Amino acid sequence: MKITEVEAVEVTVPIEAPLRFAYGVHLAFTRTLVKMHTDEGYVGLGETAASKEQVERLSRPILGQNPFDLEVIRNIISNRFYWSREPLTASALEMAAIDVIGKATGQPAYRLLGGALRPHIEMAAYCFYRYPSEDGTRPGVTTPEEMAEHAADLVERRGFRTVKLKGGVLPAADEVATMEALRERLGPDIRLRLDPQSAWTVETAVELAPRLERVGxxxxxxxxxxxxxxxTVRERTRLAMSTNMCVTSFQELGPAKQIGAIDVVLTDPWYWGGPTQVHTLDTVARTIGIGVSMHSGIELGIGMAVMAHTGVAMPGLTAAVDAHYHHLLDDVIAGDMLLPEKGVLQPPEGPGWGVELDEAKVAKYAELHASGTYRNVYVEGNTVGPDPYRPHWFPIIPAW
Structure with missing residues (x-):
């Protein structure tokens, strides 16, 4: 079997309301869908934050390769030169190749990754400070009380047992007050996480740690x-420290362990280079005494399926998985959205990732992307700045 073509389509899909984070605002979710065509008629699907141009340009050297040869494909993409790792493209191509392999063998992707150790992954409610929706149907979320109500609604509707707050948006003390309100509203049995996105100084993080310790x-x-x-912060708090920012490669894992920087590394199938690399990270991290969790890559349905299949095959992944997915109003996959029920998500059954594209929706959201109505803050320059509600504002990190 040979790869004959790699096709990439950029889509932008609406979300419930604008989501605020330390570096700007998500007005919608923009992703690049990847289709890997083969000479035997199989088409594998992937998804990434890399642009269409990046995917199509970097995939040209793998044309003619066998999609079963995952390490060969990775080597071609990631070792063109010593600085050419390209994880966002390598990951999407690996996802598509695994989907081809699954379709060719009739096997679900989790079996190709070693088998399902658990029937599902646990999911976390991913809470953001929000601006009101354009149509006025969803209010803004800014105060501790508003966030507590928003989180409680998600817990009730989706059965989440873990809630994460995306911080780095408001003054640090205000965000700690929000965590206190979440604990009071949700009770002692819901697990809570806080992610200030490196927007705090060491002094601020240490000063506020005792309040967060009381929150739990x-x-x-x-x-x-x-x-x-x-x-430094870890030395001065009882809280477990996690990261998806200061450790994003295998080369950084050892030094982080040596200096005692982290307790948990947050992986995902994109920034680490693909599902097989995430599986390897699980083994390496556990071997050196670091826990593993999984954070969100701002996924659509293909990505959510990849996270579910990959997650159930990871021995060390017992923590709930972060996902932006529940903020979407729609998706590009055929059939129902992959929303959690009772706080968990089962990998879609079927060969490969178990999902297919709804081509009408792909066309619809490719057109929306091309219209320029929404801007992707990750890949597009915008002189207004990354937050249209605050013209000409730009992030300064640390902020507090």
């Missing part, structure tokens, strides 16, 4: 930037 966090995610600063 599952982990304290990236309050500060860099391994050294994370290690």
């Amino acid at each position: 966090l599952e982990y304290y995610e990236d309050p500060v930037a860099g391994m050294a600063s994370m290690a």
